[in-house]
Amino acid sequence: MASQHQDHTVGHADGQHHEGMTKGKIWRIFFYLLALTALEFFIALVLVHGGVVEKGLAVNAVYIALTLLKAYYIIAYFMHLKFETFGFIMSVAISFVLIIYFIALMLTEGGYLNTHYNPFPHWANPQ
């Protein structure tokens, strides 16, 4: 069957791999990931432990930004998604709008419980 035969050649036809990852590029992405992780450790061990900045919303925002950047490099280059067609990228990515909504919902809910309903006992830290 002609159409079946075509299906088998999908992916080898022009387009899919011509922009693939060369060895040099793979190592470059690796060093980006390594540098981002090192930066996270620098913030955690040197800045936060050294008392330069305090743990809190600002530091967490930086951590999350760095995490998302790492996620981008892994998905786009290691998982090769950047080189797929726009339609395919959208069909995978769009559903994550729901996750963003879920985060907003759950954290709002958690924050509400914190201020309105917190019957759990807790003790002041002696140190």
Added chain:
Amino acid sequence: MSTTVTELDKVKTGRWHGGKSPFNVEYGKIMMWFFLASDAFTFSAFLIYYGAQRFAHMTWPDPDKLFQSIPFVADYGYPLVFVGIMTFILIMSSVTMVLAVEAGHRNAKKEVVGWMIATIIGGLMFIGCQALEWTHLHHAGFWWGSIPSQEGVSPEVTLAPYFSKDISEVSALQFANLFFTITGFHGFHVSVGILLNIIILCMTLANTFERRGSYLMVEKVGLYWHFVDLVWVFVFTFFYLV
């Protein structure tokens, strides 16, 4: 009769007008992507629940105080170092996986075998580190549904080493449950990934892909392996850094 073609009768050549595969991705690979998207939803739900719990409690255990040991080297005093090593191992094994995929594109069987073996070793090392981490916390008294406790001693005292701010039994318990559930679910994924990698290695050695003329299977399993690495990036941030 006019020879001009009306707008409606023109042959359309767009991506979606038939005759070619619009995504230009092989079926199995699309399905792997959709499976990973659904799996990402599961992990997201876990991590979002963790975040919601943290938001809901007045106080929470301090990861810097919980994770201070380097197995066989030091029991105390080195926050984040061991998890740093684990993160490095997993990123490294992700790189060897892409290198295996890259070798597959060139149909270089020997290189695929070499990089797949490196990836499997990386995965096993990670799982080993995870086991040490679990053992350490378990010895300290943490487990599903249990936190460090002593007969006749107030939780205020037994839990003090793990908190920087106020001390709470419920927070510690929630932390223990979620830590073991989420890292356990991730570790389960790593184990499955190692198994898949071993199967792919055996198929490569048996010349299955050589005969098939394509190493696409390496790519599909590679996607799964990178996903496992991706999840760890998030687990690392939310359990160890934030």
